[in-house]
Amino acid sequence: MVDLQFQVLALSGGGCRGLYTAKVLELLEEKTGGPLAQHFDLICGTSIGGIIAMALALEIRASKIVEVFVKEGEEIFGGHTKQRRLREGRWWDKYWPVGMSRAIHSTKHLRKVLEKEEFFGNRVLGECRHPVIVPTVNFTTAIPQLFKTPHHPSFERDHALALVDIALATSAAPVYFPQHRFNNKVYVDGGLIANGRALCGVHEAEHFLNQPIVGIHVLAIGTLQIDSTASAGDRLDRGIRAWGKNLFALTIAAQERAMNQIVAHRLGERFMSINDTLTQDQVRDVGLDLADVQAKQTLLGRADHSYQNALKAGIAARFLDHVAPAPRFFHGPHARKT
Numbered sequence: 001m002v003d004l005q006f007q008v009l010a011l012s013g014g015g016c017r018g019l020y021t022a023k024v025l026e027l028l029e030e031k032t033g034g035p036l037a038q039h040f041d042l043i044c045g046t047s048i049g050g051i052i053a054m055a056l057a058l059e060i061r062a063s064k065i066v067e068v069f070v071k072e073g074e075e076i077f078g079g080h081t082k083q084r085r086l087r088e089g090r091w092w093d094k095y096w097p098v099g100m101s102r103a104i105h106s107t108k109h110l111r112k113v114l115e116k117e118e119f120f121g122n123r124v125l126g127e128c129r130h131p132v133i134v135p136t137v138n139f140t141t142a143i144p145q146l147f148k149t150p151h152h153p154s155f156e157r158d159h160a161l162a163l164v165d166i167a168l169a170t171s172a173a174p175v176y177f178p179q180h181r182f183n184n185k186v187y188v189d190g191g192l193i194a195n196g197r198a199l200c201g202v203h204e205a206e207h208f209l210n211q212p213i214v215g216i217h218v219l220a221i222g223t224l225q226i227d228s229t230a231s232a233g234d235r236l237d238r239g240i241r242a243w244g245k246n247l248f249a250l251t252i253a254a255q256e257r258a259m260n261q262i263v264a265h266r267l268g269e270r271f272m273s274i275n276d277t278l279t280q281d282q283v284r285d286v287g288l289d290l291a292d293v294q295a296k297q298t299l300l301g302r303a304d305h306s307y308q309n310a311l312k313a314g315i316a317a318r319f320l321d322h323v324a325p326a327p328r329f330f331h332g333p334h335a336r337k338t
Helices: 015-032 048-057 062-076 082-087 091-095 108-114 163-170 197-207 246-270 293-313 315-320
Strands: 006-011 042-045 132-138 143-148 180-182 185-189 216-221 271-274
Touching: 006 048, 006 197, 015 048, 015 062, 015 216, 015 293, 015 315, 042 048, 042 197, 048 062, 048 132, 048 163, 062 108, 062 293, 108 163, 132 163, 132 197, 143 163, 163 180, 163 185, 197 216, 197 246, 216 246, 216 315, 246 271, 271 293, 271 315, 293 315
Parallel strands: 006 042, 006 216, 042 132, 216 271
Antiparallel strands: 132 143, 132 185, 180 185
16 A cells, blocks of 8 residues: 655754653654654754754664753753853853843853764755754844755755754754854744744645645654743733743744644644643753753653653554655755656
8 A cells, every 4th residue: 555644743942851852752763663764754843853853864863862962961051050151251241140141051062062973063954864844043134944955956055054053043042042153144043933843844745845735744742831821910011031031932832832733723633742741840840941850850751651642642653654755855965866
């Protein structure tokens, strides 16, 4: 029987909470015995989800991604200590609350991890073995930009861009990390416009890969649901300091829900999601930039719980039985003429 499904894997942004995503992916990959990307025709991800998406498209094993989170997370997200910022020569931060004068975290250690040969090294987007799209915001032009593998004849330029640069661009979350400049442009976190990356994947499949909507199936994996809501006693006239990091968290969470709802309406039962909601006590342990022992334990535990629920719901069998045909790339090192 011919498999007419076109499967999209959609990965959310969420900073350190990406450990939850990576662990779910590792458990799914253990079930397949091979690279998880071989079961999806398109992978899309935003922010940390974009970094994971590109790693999967290179056929880096999900277990390696989990290992990086566990070993390097506290260094990557260690910039919120005043002592560290002063060590790095940012003396002016002594006089400003965290996140007011500069981004809370430096990208120094994140870049160091991404540039390791066993991760991205000096590889470019065109070296990915599977189609992938990674949203960002081009802050130079104020226009959304999706970096894409050359899976369409018109995608002639992105394949030559360094994976490290794309990773730093899509994960440049306002307040948390600095904006990223490369290719003479400045980029900001893709979560501002496409944390609901599933809709990007459906659009890509329809309009650039000529897939009929009736054959498109989407598996969306989140980064745990944390509701940023108003309390009856909160001030209504919040300024910059009062909003703080909550504004970005609220933006990406609400926008993801809205986009996923649209996709669910379009696809019906062909849209499935793996995610979870934290308990009131666990919310204190987990955040976009919390990578301590408690955060890791909570994220890994909830990932295992979500995976077991996914098995019961038949998600794993439904998506992992599909084997994606070899993709056609029109430019770059994996280009095929026919």
